[in-house]
Amino acid sequence: MSTPDALEDQLLGIVMEKERPELEEDRLNILKQNTENKRQLQEIEDRILHLLSNAQGNILDDETLINALGVSKKTSDEISKKVKEADAFEKSFEDTRNGYRPVANRGSTLFFCIAELPNVSHTYQFYYQIPNKI
Numbered sequence: 001m002s003t004p005d006a007l008e009d010q011l012l013g014i015v016m017e018k019e020r021p022e023l024e025e026d027r028l029n030i031l032k033q034n035t036e037n038k039r040q041l042q043e044i045e046d047r048i049l050h051l052l053s054n055a056q057g058n059i060l061d062d063e064t065l066i067n068a069l070g071v072s073k074k075t076s077d078e079i080s081k082k083v084k085e086a087d088a089f090e091k092s093f094e095d096t097r098n099g100y101r102p103v104a105n106r107g108s109t110l111f112f113c114i115a116e117l118p119n120v121s122h123t124y125q126f127y128y129q130i131p132n133k134i
Contacts, residue, residue, distance in 0.1 A: 004108045011104035016097055027093055030086045037079045044072040 002010070017024050051065045059065055117124035 004112055007111060008101075008104045008108040011107045012097060012100060015100045015103050019100065020096065023093055023096060026089065030089055033082065034086055037082060040075065041079060044075060048072060 047068060048065075051062070051068055052059065055062050055065055
């Protein structure tokens, strides 16, 4: 059996999926984009470390290293901008999601009230099955 808060979160996800599917899709796209951005940053860091470890002589004279640093600075700035946009979207998404929280809270409360009815009287015993999708 789940806790009331966990059930509320699950119901909130279902409600958001039904009521605002475009927001849920945008959120999933932003999560994918953030994962890709983190992968790109890791690749950039690895490349810079590789170039630094293989640099011979004065690193200020190494054109490849200087160009790589310039490209990584530009890419890093672009990724930082995307992360800020994603954070702003996440905040607005959470605000919208919290607007549906009372519905999920009532659903969770109702479920646990019904689940406790057999403790009141054995005549309230029943078998229930939670559907996978509503």
